[in-house]
Amino acid sequence: MGNTSSENWPLKRRDIAYYRQRQKNRVFTALVAFFADEARQGNVTKKELAIRLGRDPAQITRWLSAPSNFELDTLSDILLAMGAEMDHEIVRFQDRSEVEDIYCTTGTDANSRAFASDNVVPLNAKEAVCVTSGSTIRYIHACG
């Protein structure tokens, strides 16, 4: 996905479901990670959150258990109870770089290239493998 030109309309059901879940996961993991960080620093516990929100502790546990369909109001309440709020930024797909498979197309043998990085594993003189490079995973299958 990432291409929202009119030839892709109407949006596919799977893409809609994917981005909905992705959005939930990202918001939820940010919330849980923030709570875990605050708890580790001794700033808050689930019980204290429950008191601050006037809720049953079991409800707090449920909220922090899985990315459910809780509303933005609930998210705001939980963050407010921890003295925080969420910053938002909207990004166009077209402004993001594509994650790419990189294929080595030079005529040099793979080993010299492979040894240039600890993350590249040479298979033989012509092939090197699968590397994690910074934030992008690159697969180099056939060099030379």
Add this chain to the structure above:
Amino acid sequence: MSIDALISWRIQENALYPLKPRARGASLKRRMYVPPEIWEMLQRAHEDEQMEDRLGSLQADLELFVEGQPIDPKYLFLLYPARQAVWEIRSVRPAPSIRVLGLFAKKNVFVATNFAFREDLGEWQSREWKNVKRAALAGWRRLFHPYDPLESTNIQNLVTGAINGKYFK
């Protein structure tokens, strides 16, 4: 041959597929490889619209791992017995809940081996659970014998960015 090299061979023979985010520009911080049965399920359109929704959610849930999002025990859990080093990724919503089983080849490198619908598995000591765990181990051996999976009950030895918690029974 290193296990990285072996993974590469398995990719070349289409026995494993690297999971990459559908979303453009999503960054990859960890690696996950999936077997053909999961790969095809994620790639092919399903005739049932509800399954289309479900598979879109499953893909997003699996990508949470590769994008390096914080991991907690509600998402990743070490199955009993811990010495078998079989883990499950829980994709809970929407129903039906799905479990993707797999093992760690290295830190931050998860190899998914098989999946099951939670409703088919019953109680945690059931025969069905044993069967899917056996299938996971058999899948690992088929792909990586004689390499052993990375085995630890300390999540920090396996995943960068995991939230501390109890990841095993």
